[in-house]
Amino acid sequence: MKLILLMSVFLIFISCGNKINLASKKEVNILKEKTENLKSEVFVTVSDNSSMIIKEDATGHLYPVIVSGDHIVIEYKYEEKGEEGTIDGDYSETLHFEISKNTKELCLKDDQLTRVKLLFGKHCFCRGEAGYYYINKGTLKVLKSDKEIYFDINFSIEETSSKLKRMSKYLKL
Secondary structure (H helix, E strand, O other), rough: HHHHHHHHHHHHHHHHOOOOOOHOOOOEEOOOOOOOOEEEEEEEEEEEEEEEEEEEEEOOOEEEEEOOEEEEEEEEEEEEEOOEEEOOOOOOEEEEEEEEEEEEEEEHHHHHHHHHHOOOEEEOOOOOEEEEEEEOOEEEEEEEEOEEEEEEEEEEOOOOOOOOOEEEEEEEE
16 A cells, blocks of 8 residues: 555656646545445636635634635545434535635645645544644645646645545546
């Protein structure tokens, strides 16, 4: 498993300088652990003419606010429905980031991820773990044309556990 992960990261790094046809990319959603909950879904929201502001509430916790602006904001959401009859059983993880409208190709690693405000959110009834966290360990690759966008994110986060560890998505704009 570690070999596969290392090979994936290596391929991402060597591909950052290459021009790639967006239509040739495959979508990937990799969870750290397989879930027995088959009621999971993935949602992606692309907000054009927007910007993301990261605010802090009175308790010091982060949260994103999407406002009108001159960027593109992407929200990736993985969601599991809880068991029937449970009130607090739903679970979700989100990734938010923003890119310039002029971006054609972008490849960032580790601390460079702050340039796109890459933010991980964990939403559940899990005291001490739910909330938003900056991601500063991993890679992000974005390829964008006028009509389509592809992104590939591989990350780890130390502040909390997460089910997601890598996802890629190809979207028509």
